[in-house]
Amino acid sequence: MAEIIYSEETAKHLAGKVVVVAGGAQGIGAATVTHLHALGAQVFFGDIDAEKGTALETSLSSSSSSLQPSTPAPVFKKVDVSHHDDLLDLFETAYAGNNRVDAAIFCAAVGEPSGVFDPDCLTREKLLAGRGTETDAEKKVGRVVDVNLVSAIHFSRIAIAYFSSSPHEDGFTPSLTLVSSIAGITPAPGLTTCIIRTNTLCPWATKTRLLTPPILKKWISENLPLNTPADVARFIVQCVADTELNGRVVYVAGGRGFDVEGGIEGTRGVWMGVDNHRVWERGQGVLGSGGDWTSQ
Numbered sequence: 186m187a188e189i190i191y192s193e194e195t196a197k198h199l200a201g202k203v204v205v206v207a208g209g210a211q212g213i214g215a216a217t218v219t220h221l222h223a224l225g226a227q228v229f230f231g232d233i234d235a236e237k238g239t240a241l242e243t244s245l246s247s248s249s250s251s252l253q254p255s256t257p258a259p260v261f262k263k264v265d266v267s268h269h270d271d272l273l274d275l276f277e278t279a280y281a282g283n284n285r286v287d288a289a290i291f292c293a294a295v296g297e298p299s300g301v302f303d304p305d306c307l308t309r310e311k312l313l314a315g316r317g318t319e320t321d322a323e324k325k326v327g328r329v330v331d332v333n334l335v336s337a338i339h340f341s342r343i344a345i346a347y348f349s350s351s352p353h354e355d356g357f358t359p360s361l362t363l364v365s366s367i368a369g370i371t372p373a374p375g376l377t378t379c380i381i382r383t384n385t386l387c388p389w390a391t392k393t394r395l396l397t398p399p400i401l402k403k404w405i406s407e408n409l410p411l412n413t414p415a416d417v418a419r420f421i422v423q424c425v426a427d428t429e430l431n432g433r434v435v436y437v438a439g440g441r442g443f444d445v446e447g448g449i450e451g452t453r454g455v456w457m458g459v460d461n462h463r464v465w466e467r468g469q470g471v472l473g474s475g476g477d478w479t480s481q
């Protein structure tokens with residue numbers, strides 16, 4: 186896999202850019218907000234955790250005037266990403282003062298709740314007994330899908346609308362970055378009919394609250410590569426800043442980033458087989474950008 190190298194020089198192009206971040210109060214999102222702010226970007230970030238979000242806003246605002254050139258203070262808004270209008274308000278706040286949104290980053294997530302796939306609960310009899318009511322497990326699944334998946338789709342749609350209302354200058358293309366997981370390494374449908382770049386981050390173990398203490402302890406004792414949130418943030422920033430990066434799936438492990446999609450594309454003939462690969466390429470040519478898949 187080709188390695189993606191973080192470049193501070195490229196990242197500096199984000200000075201003055203207007204960036205919206207969802208899930209920015211802690212973990213990878215907070216590290217991304219902090220990094221973008223240090224680069225001179227104007228950051229608008231939302232999170233459901235108002236206490237942590239406000240604390241980050243206050244601490245970064247106090248450093249704003251000391252940065253060279255001086256950076257606008259970041260703006261925090263309490264947002265539940267599963268509420269479409271909360272997301273819309275966040276983008277509108279960013280747009281209202283600047284007449285533009287240049288980049289959008291989705292970092293919000295909840296962990297998988299326990300018990301959802303517990304084999305003891307998953308018997309035909311128990312499922313039928315719960316018919317007609319929404320069980321706790323169903324509610325938990327619904328919430329995870331709403332926050333981790335449906336919200337990311339709403340966020341992407343809103344980002345596209347705001348990008349299309351923004352001027353594009355200096356060769357910088359608007360950037361949508363979704364933080365996924367190594368568990369999300371699959372080919373993804375493109376947003377190729379829109380003139381935007383979209384990239385997906387797939388971090389391996391990262392020292393945030395989602396990595397529970399028992400796993401973290403074992404991970405460290407096995408001497409496996411561990412990311413800090415700031416490591417992942419660097420590659421998020423790289424995806425946003427580097428206009429050559431589009432349609433990439435970036436695997437981040439031990440502070441290094443790798444282009445998974447390039448590796449998958451470059452070896453398709455090997456893992457798919459030569460004949461399948463040829464037919465697949467012809468089929469992709471017929472499907473094109475996918476823009477008319479849902480038109481009929």
Ligand SMILES: NC(=O)c1ccc[n+]([C@@H]2O[C@H](COP(=O)([O-])OP(=O)(O)OC[C@H]3O[C@@H](n4cnc5c(N)ncnc54)[C@H](O)[C@@H]3O)[C@@H](O)[C@H]2O)c1
Nearest residue numbers: 208211212213232233234265266293294366388390391393
């Ligand atoms: N930590 C890891 O090891 C790891 C590994 C792979 C992928 N990831 C991914 O990285 C991303 C960021 O995770 P993290 O590790 O920084 O976790 P985190 O829990 O530290 O951060 C997630 C943020 O999302 C916010 N959030 C949750 N529900 C929300 C809602 N409804 N509305 C608004 N904000 C909400 C939380 O308050 C929190 O600030 C996630 O997509 C996660 O799946 C993390």
